[in-house]
Amino acid sequence: MAYKEKEIEKLYYSIGEVAEMFSVAPSLIRFWESEFDLIQPKKNRKGNRQFTKEDIDSVRTIYHLVKEKGFTLQGAKEMLKNDTQDVTDKMNLLDSLKRVRQFLVEVREKLHN
Secondary structure (H helix, E strand, C coil), rough: CCCCCHHHHHHEECHHHHHCCCCCCCHHHHHHHHCCCCCEEECCCCCCEECHHHHHHHHHHHHHHHHHHHCCCHHHHHHHHHHHHHHHHHHHHHHHHHHHHHHHHHHHHHHHH
16 A cells, blocks of 8 residues: 655635635635625735635535535525534535445445456
């Protein structure tokens, strides 16, 4: 098994990098920032947004509700207003289940070969 270097994590990510993570346009990230208090990136002296891991997690939560679950913006706001932690917990559980499923599919494929 080849040795993998742990990727060095950055403290801040640009809006372009965040948009690329979710395969959306930077304008959508800016729009969500104006619509959701949850997303509050810092801005450097030039006015460029600097997203932290926490900001990216917030974008991920909104992406999950709007793009994956099909909520309207108002519906997503209501969900987050009621219980942001519950939404995040459910999203993390779904991600974990997807990873387990993928692992099991890979094991099944190896057993059939």
